[in-house]
Amino acid sequence: xxxxxxxxRFIPEKDEAPHFERYExxxxxxxxxxxxxxxxxxxxxxSLAYRRACRHAICGSCSMVVNGYTKLVCKTPIxxxxxxxxxxxxxxxxxxxxxxxxxxxxxxxxxxxFRDVEPWLQPDPAKVPPANKExxxxxxxxxxxxxxxxCILCAVCFSxxxxxxxxxxFAGPPxxxxxxxxxxxxxxxxxxxxxxxxxxxxxxxxxxxxxCMECPKHVDPAHAIADLRRLSIEEGITDNIGAKHSQQxxxxxxxxxxxxxxxxxxxLTGITNVTGQIRNAPQGLRMLxxxxxxxxxxxxxxxxxxxxxxxDAVATKDEQ
Numbered sequence: 674x675x676x677x678x679x680x681x682r683f684i685p686e687k688d689e690a691p692h693f694e695r696y697e698x699x700x701x702x703x704x705x706x707x708x709x710x711x712x713x714x715x716x717x718x719x720s721l722a723y724r725r726a727c728r729h730a731i732c733g734s735c736s737m738v739v740n741g742y743t744k745l746v747c748k749t750p751i752x753x754x755x756x757x758x759x760x761x762x763x764x765x766x767x768x769x770x771x772x773x774x775x776x777x778x779x780x781x782x783x784x785x786x787f788r789d790v791e792p793w794l795q796p797d798p799a800k801v802p803p804a805n806k807e808x809x810x811x812x813x814x815x816x817x818x819x820x821x822x823x824c825i826l827c828a829v830c831f832s833x834x835x836x837x838x839x840x841x842x843f844a845g846p847p848x849x850x851x852x853x854x855x856x857x858x859x860x861x862x863x864x865x866x867x868x869x870x871x872x873x874x875x876x877x878x879x880x881x882x883x884x885c886m887e888c889p890k891h892v893d894p895a896h897a898i899a900d901l902r903r904l905s906i907e908e909g910i911t912d913n914i915g916a917k918h919s920q921q922x923x924x925x926x927x928x929x930x931x932x933x934x935x936x937x938x939x940x941l942t943g944i945t946n947v948t949g950q951i952r953n954a955p956q957g958l959r960m961l962x963x964x965x966x967x968x969x970x971x972x973x974x975x976x977x978x979x980x981x982x983x984x985d986a987v988a989t990k991d992e993q
Contacts (some may be wrong), residue, residue, distance in 0.1 A: 674702050676751050678709055683772050683831035684720070691772065694718075695761075706754070706762060707735055722802040729891055731828030738765040743832040744891045767832035783828050786844045789874055790852035790867075797862035807867050812911040821854035821897060830885035830894055836878055843875035846885035846894035853897035856904060868905040876901055877915020910966045917941055927984050930934040930974035935966070 676698050683691040696713050707725060714721045719755040726732040730748040737746055740754060740763050754762055754911050770778040802808050810832055815822075830846040831837055837845045844852075855861050868876075876898065921940045925933050938957075942949040960966040974980055 674752060675699050675760065676709065678713065679761050679763045680710075680713075680721070680776070680954070682721075682983050684774060700751065702752060704751050706739060706744075706749045706751055706764070709751055709762065710746065710764075716881040722773075722777050724777055731825060733825035736767055736829050736832065738767060738832065739763070742887065743767055743829045745827055748889060767828060769832060769834075769837045770828075780828060782841065783831050783845070784848070785872075786831075787826070787851065789844060790848045791850075792851045792855065792863055794802060794855060794858060795863045796860045800860075800862070803842075808860055810859055817900070818854040819907050820891065820893050821850050821857075824850055824854075824892045825890055825924050827889065830888055830892075832888065833884040835882050835884065836844065836875075840875065840878060844871070844876045844921040846879075846898070847892075847900060848874075849876065850877075850892055850897040852895040865908045866910055867911070868901065869910055871901060872905060872910055872913050872915070876905065876915065877913060915940070918992040920938040926980075927988075929958065930977050930984075932945045 678698060680696065682688070683825065684692050695801065696717055698709050698712055700708060700712060707728060710723055713724075714723075717871050717902065717959050718967045720740075723733040723737065725747065726734040726869065728735075728747045730745050733745070735746045739749060740757075740759055747765075750940075756861060764776065766772045766776050766778045770780060771953060773779050790928055796808070804865065824847060826847060834843075834846055836843045845865065849871065852867060856864055856867050856871075861867075879898050881895070884896055902915065902919065905911075912919065916948055918937075918941060921937055924940075925931075927938055938953060939950065942953055957966060
């Protein structure tokens, strides 16, 4: 199988900026992209730098951007990329992290966010069993965090997250998924404190691009983030713009069957908050001039009873 690899190269000792180099390969049909990189390093250019370890999608070392999407290259067949209509395999380092050399990045920001969420169990000392006794939990009790346990810290979702790319304060999908694992553990005694800290670390900043859904281990960080938001509201942590937006959004749909954007903004600011409303006026004017300001009067919902039935059903489920 013939293929062309186009790899971003950067050797700090001699390069002022990254550049691309092409490599022609002829490998067996089942070869992975990691096999291709190894062939290049062994047979064509031993200066090529990249990370690898287990070669079985367990260690998470070989994450890099392939044709625009971050992947574990040890489990990505070259043939699969070519079948997607690609004429070449274009490989660049992971995003949002400083390039050290070629495809190797400095993962310090990733690990700092990971440490920020305190990813270890913090039980109530009074409930910890005595020495030589197990602290038992049932499979059902760990069910909410089952997917979180599969995370191998490969940083694929961290690299593909658009919010991480523009906001270094945002904890990122992997850290939040790992935090969800401990927030939902019945043995942990710091649920509220953890959730408050996660709000401070950007829990409500997720923009719902869902790039993190392409997880090589099917962890589903987007679901973990949504559940953390729900739990934070249940814990009464609502003095933040994210929780207020969620609650006002729900009220708007419950009141009229659809979202009233104009009233939503006013209620978020505070109907009686004259100063805040005046502060929002310039942005509203710009939206109006661009044709993006929604009309205050919406078209009526075609079947309001059905909307009400669905709304009440979801509300009842949440209460239960």
